[in-house]
Amino acid sequence: MTARRKPTGRRNATSCVKSPRPLTKRFLGHALPGIRPSELTGRLIVIEGADGSGRSTQIRRLVDWLEASGHATTQVGLKRSNLASEELESAKNGNILNRTTMSLFYATDFADQLENIIIPSLRAGFIVLADRYIYTLMARDMVRGLDSDWVKSLYSIALKPDAVFYLKLPPEKLIQRNFMKNHTLDYWESGMDLGLSLDMFDSFVQYQKLMADKFDELRKTWGFTTIDADRSMSELNRELRGNVERVLG
Numbered sequence: 001m002t003a004r005r006k007p008t009g010r011r012n013a014t015s016c017v018k019s020p021r022p023l024t025k026r027f028l029g030h031a032l033p034g035i036r037p038s039e040l041t042g043r044l045i046v047i048e049g050a051d052g053s054g055r056s057t058q059i060r061r062l063v064d065w066l067e068a069s070g071h072a073t074t075q076v077g078l079k080r081s082n083l084a085s086e087e088l089e090s091a092k093n094g095n096i097l098n099r100t101t102m103s104l105f106y107a108t109d110f111a112d113q114l115e116n117i118i119i120p121s122l123r124a125g126f127i128v129l130a131d132r133y134i135y136t137l138m139a140r141d142m143v144r145g146l147d148s149d150w151v152k153s154l155y156s157i158a159l160k161p162d163a164v165f166y167l168k169l170p171p172e173k174l175i176q177r178n179f180m181k182n183h184t185l186d187y188w189e190s191g192m193d194l195g196l197s198l199d200m201f202d203s204f205v206q207y208q209k210l211m212a213d214k215f216d217e218l219r220k221t222w223g224f225t226t227i228d229a230d231r232s233m234s235e236l237n238r239e240l241r242g243n244v245e246r247v248l249g
Contacts (some may be wrong), residue, residue, distance in 0.1 A: 008045060022184030025122065028134075029156025035119060043247060044123035044159055046133040047240075048215070049206055051165030051189050053229045054236060059129050061237050062244060066127055071248075074121040077131030081112035092188060099144040099193075106137050114158065122159075127248075134158045134198035135166075135222065139214040141164075143207070144194065155219050163247045164216055171208035173230060175201065176183070 025044075031053040041248040045062075063073050079085045088105045091097050097105070121128050134155040141151045169177075178185055187193070190200050191207025219226060225243065229236060 006121045011033045016194040025053075026160050027156070028158050028160055028230060029153070032115065032119070032157055032218070040119065040122035040159070042124065042126045042128060042224050043163075044063060044118065044122060044128045044130065045244060046161045047119070047133050047167065048164060049229060050131055050169065050211065051186065052174040052175075052181070053167040053169045054233055055167055056131055057233055058237055058240055059131050061233075062129060065241060072124070074128045075128045075131065076113050076117055076128060078106065078136070079109055081109045082116075083112040084109040089131070097193075099146060103137070103141045103144075103146060103151070103154070105230075106140075109139065110134060110155070110204060111157065118159065130161070132160040133161065133164070133226070135164065135215070135218050139211055139218060140190040143210045143214055161224075163224065163243065165243060166219065166224055166226045167229035167236070168212065168215070168226050171205040171212075174208055175204060 025040040031037070047055050047059055047062075049238070059075065063075065064071050079088055084105060088109055091105065092102075106146050118128055118130075138148075138151050139157060141154075175185070178189075185200050185204050187200075189207070190204040191210070192200060192203055193209065194203075196206045197203040215226075218224075227236070227239060
């Protein structure tokens with residue numbers, strides 16, 4: 001049996017761990033049994049954005065800054081659960097997933113992290129930084145034609161984040177950054193399963209435009225913040241730090 005992970009975070013050895021000002025958490029729909037939102041005293045901060053938007057780099061910088069300031073942190077993201085991550089990665093590598101199976105796979109991965117990492121960390125007063133959250137998953141599902149009401153119901157168990165920052169970058173810039181880092185484009189992030197184009201570059205651009213349009217729709221519903229990611233990592237980090245400081249009160 002695989003051991004469950006506990007909330008972890010490096011604490012600054014020279015200062016007391018800081019606790020954010022208490023805010024009442026709420027679920028987007030159906031609360032998980034036995035969970036009292038008033039006990040979840042930490043913060044849930046989400047960074048959304050496509051691969052190449054600088055999302056993961058910014059989270060690493062935020063973690064270093066927060067922990068140097070005395071805050072305990074936990075990180076979560078897609079395909080990181082003990083329960084489903086390895087099987088999901090294996091299935092994606094084979095390019096064999098249909099849209100419903102992939103949706104349910106990711107929902108299982110999310111639910112496991114919610115129950116065993118996110119909620120325990122928030123209960124302990126940690127700041128949870130999510131490297132993408134349910135908004136990416138919902139956008140992917142809807143772009144692939146799944147019913148929006150069904151998708152929203154699937155993620156109704158999710159906690160509403162204290163803040164969501166969507167790093168937006170044009171598809172052409174995303175291509176450049178992905179090639180600089182990986183020297184290739186990802187099959188799924190290019191939307192090749194949708195049959196948009198036989199050319200992966202063209203399919204990538206079309207798919208990322210569809211995702212950006214869907215994020216704009218979700219922003220109107222969920223009220224998260226869109227940030228222009230077409231600038232230096234240092235400039236982007238300064239803006240994010242200012243936003244996070246306001247969230248922490």
